[in-house]
Amino acid sequence: MSISQAPRLSIVVPLRNRANRRLANTLRSLRWQALADSTFEIILSDFGSKQSEHETLEAIAREYGAQIIRTPTQEVWNRSRALNIGIRRAKGHYVLCTDADMIFAPNFLSTLLEVQRHTLDKAFVLCRARDLPEDLAEKDWHIGDLEDLIAASSYRARLGTGACQMATRTYFEKVRGYDEGYTHWGLEDTDMTHRAQRSGLSHCWVEKETAMLHQWHPSNRTRWPLRKTLNDIRFHLTKERIVKNKKSWGLAP
16 A cells, blocks of 8 residues: 555454454444545454454455454453554554444544644544443444434443544554553553553543444453452553553564
8 A cells, every 4th residue: 555545544443252243333333434435444453263253254344344454362362462463554644442342423533533633643532432221232233323322322430441542653653552461351541541641642532522332242351350450550560651562562472
């Protein structure tokens, strides 16, 4: 791809065994954005999916024009490394790191780009997530459903920064990506938010201008209490470091 053809924005979605309807909804909402498709690329960073799941993922990716970076591994889930693998392959001037279970309003990506234009690329853009209710039946959602979905949703009690973290690709490269010392489900998003501010970027929240909906699903985040404790300790010991992953980052295990 030549420089003139490079997308303005790369969207990186880390996942493992998530080739499902929620992911299809996420990708569909990215394709109903008020931007030309050539403006952005979608990178699915598949970190250790089973072969059967990966084959389904390939079909979903083809339907929505997403590219897959596959990392075969039996290593424990490492969202940071999955994100970093995608970031290192990104071609956009900006990178948006998100999740495989979100639905975005049509002005979502244009809002992020406008914030960066206004701040001269000095923003770390965040969006408070809206949670869809558990009793909402899972289905294929389309743009005509968005108004009702927003009405049914509620803001998270916490800010929920992980599903929208957007900055220049140069910034992510400078700090060597997300801290790969966090495994299972950790504090990599909180850590990155803290590091971005320390590096001089302004936190810019956009939930008043747009919407990002989280599709409910069962969670296993609480299954590893020891790992949560170790992640908490790591955050408090290392949060002042702007640059992480000194040996390597974004490489397959």
